[in-house]
Amino acid sequence: MNRSVRVRPAEPGDHDRIVAVVDEWWERPISSVLPRLFLDHFHRTSLIAEDDTGLAGFLVGLMSPSAPDAAYIHVVGVAPRLRGAGLARRLYERFFGQAEADGRTRVRAITSPQNRRSVAFHAAMGFTVTGPVPDYDGPGVDRIVFERRLGAP
Numbered sequence: 001m002n003r004s005v006r007v008r009p010a011e012p013g014d015h016d017r018i019v020a021v022v023d024e025w026w027e028r029p030i031s032s033v034l035p036r037l038f039l040d041h042f043h044r045t046s047l048i049a050e051d052d053t054g055l056a057g058f059l060v061g062l063m064s065p066s067a068p069d070a071a072y073i074h075v076v077g078v079a080p081r082l083r084g085a086g087l088a089r090r091l092y093e094r095f096f097g098q099a100e101a102d103g104r105t106r107v108r109a110i111t112s113p114q115n116r117r118s119v120a121f122h123a124a125m126g127f128t129v130t131g132p133v134p135d136y137d138g139p140g141v142d143r144i145v146f147e148r149r150l151g152a153p
Contacts (some may be wrong), residue, residue, distance in 0.1 A: 005056050005087060007094055010046035015039040017055050018077070025077045034060065034075050045071075045098060047091050049078075056082050059091040063102050071099035073109040092125055100150050107150060110136065110143040122146040 015038075019031045039046060042062040049057035057078040064070040073095060078087045099107055111118040113132040123129050127146035136143035 005049050005051045005082070005090075007047055007049045007090065010039055010043040010048045010058065010060070012036075012039050012043050014043070014046075014048050014058070018058050018060075021055060021079070022075070022077050025080060030075070038062075038074060045095070047094060049087055049091060051082075053081075055079065057087045057091060059095055061095050061098075063099065063104060068103070069105045071095070071102070071104045071107045073107060088121065089125065096148075096150055105150050107148045109146045111146070113142055113144055115144075119144055122148075 015034075015036050018039075019034060022031050022034060023029050038060050042060065045062050047059040047061075048055070058076065059073060060075045061071060061073045064072055073092070076088060076091060078091075096107060107127075109122065109127070111122075119129060125148065127148040129144060129146060131144040132142040133145055134142050136145070
């Protein structure tokens, strides 16, 4: 991993920078799943990665207000120029540390069944992979569900 990439907590103003690149980085339109409210209300638990050329990656995550043992990773992106360099792993590990420091014992995430890269990445990061779960996000909207326990040996 290139150590010149700096990771910091997100700020509400980072929303515009993320939305400007997320569709291109994901190679499909997903900006609609990242409304401004995520960085307005969960910027302290979200992360921004930057290098000398600008935005290098991001992780939008939160500590569940309803499940005191759970944290959730909503959207992650890494600039195509940095894929394969370990930045996504670095962002996840930093989020895991935040979650553990907040007393959380599990981290969850979801993806569409077609997102094979995400399924492989989460499996490699130690998440259990469940699904596809039929109708998870409504009729006909199946999802793969990921969960990783924290603090286990």
